[in-house]
Amino acid sequence: xxxxxxxDLRHALDRGRFDTVFQPVFSLCxxxxxxxxxxxxxxxxxxxxxxxxxxxxxxxxxxxxxxxTARRALQLAAGLEERVCLWLNLGARALVSxxxxxxxxxxxxxxxxxxxxxxxxxxxxxxxxxxxxTLRRAGVRIAVDDVGSSALTVRHVARLRPDQLKADLSVTQxxxxxxxxxxxxxxxxxxxRRQRAGVIAEGVETPGQLRRWAELGAQAAQGFLLGxxxxxxxxxxxxxxxxPVHHAPGAVSTPPRELPGHPPM
Numbered sequence: 001x002x003x004x005x006x007x008d009l010r011h012a013l014d015r016g017r018f019d020t021v022f023q024p025v026f027s028l029c030x031x032x033x034x035x036x037x038x039x040x041x042x043x044x045x046x047x048x049x050x051x052x053x054x055x056x057x058x059x060x061x062x063x064x065x066x067x068x069t070a071r072r073a074l075q076l077a078a079g080l081e082e083r084v085c086l087w088l089n090l091g092a093r094a095l096v097s098x099x100x101x102x103x104x105x106x107x108x109x110x111x112x113x114x115x116x117x118x119x120x121x122x123x124x125x126x127x128x129x130x131x132x133x134t135l136r137r138a139g140v141r142i143a144v145d146d147v148g149s150s151a152l153t154v155r156h157v158a159r160l161r162p163d164q165l166k167a168d169l170s171v172t173q174x175x176x177x178x179x180x181x182x183x184x185x186x187x188x189x190x191x192x193r194r195q196r197a198g199v200i201a202e203g204v205e206t207p208g209q210l211r212r213w214a215e216l217g218a219q220a221a222q223g224f225l226l227g228x229x230x231x232x233x234x235x236x237x238x239x240x241x242x243x244p245v246h247h248a249p250g251a252v253s254t255p256p257r258e259l260p261g262h263p264p265m
Contacts, residue, residue, distance in 0.1 A: 004047060004055040013061065013068055018042050020072045021229035024238040025200060025222045028214050031241035035085040037115070037222065038073035039229050066094040067103050076232055078108040084236065085111040085141060091118030096127045113141035115166065129159045143200065148184045154191060165192050169203040175212040189216050
C-alpha cells in the first residue's frame with residue numbers, strides 16, 4: 001500500500017503539484033447546471049485525495065493544504081457566471097482559520113458556496129457556527145456534508161443554519177432497495193424543511209436513485225450518472241437533464257434561503 005510522506009506533502013504544497021477538477025450540480029427543477037463542486041486530485045501519486053488530506057491532518061498541514069486547493073479552484077473559476085455556484089470543500093479547522101479571509105477576499109466568483117466536510121463535536125461547534133454566520137452575511141452559501149450519517153446530529157445542523165444539506169452517499173446508494181435508506185432520506189427532507197434549506201442529492205449513479213430523490217423533493221443532484229469530475233469547461237458544458245425532473249404530487253420542495261451576491265469580505 002502506497003504511503004504519503006512528509007516530503008510528498010511539502011512538495012505538493014510548495015510546487016502546487018495537484019489538479020483541480022469540477023463536478024456539475026444539476027437543478028431537478030430546471031435540468032440546468034446550477035453549480036460545480038471543486039475536487040482535488042494528486043496525479044501520478046497512485047493515491048486518491050482522501051489519504052492525502054488524512055496525511056496532511058496527521059502532519060499538521062491540513063489547513064494549509066485545504067486553503068491552497070481552495071485558492072486554485074477560485075483562480076480557475078474566476079469569472080464564473082452568477083447562475084452557477086462554485087462549491088469549495090473545507091473542513092472545520094480551515095473554516096475557522098484566520099487565513100480564510102485572505103483566501104476568499106481575492107475571490108472573483110459572484111456565487112460562492114462552502115461545503116463543510118469535517119465536523120467538530122457538537123459541544124465544540126460554537127466557533128464554526130459563528131464563522132458560518134459571518135460568511136452567510138457576506139453572501140457565501142453554506143452546505144453541510146454527510147447529512148444522514150451517524151456523525152451528524154440535528155442539533156449540530158441547526159446551529160450551523162446551512163443553506164443546503166448534502167445527503168450522505170450511503171443514503172443515495174440505498175434508496176432503490178433499502179427501506180431504512182428511504183426513511184433516512186425522508187428525515188433529511190424534513191430537516192431541510194424545518195431549516196428552510198435545500199437538499200443536494202450526492203452520488204447519484206442510477207436513474208432510479210435520481211427518480212427517488214426527485215419524488216422526495218430534492219432541489220439538486222450530482223453524481224456519475226449526470227457528470228463526473230472534469231475540467232471546468234467540460235463540467236459547465238455537461239448535457240442538461242432532459243427537462244425538469246418533476247416532483248411527485250405531495251413531495252416536499254423546500255426553497256433555499258435567498259442570499260445576496262458575494263461581495264468581498
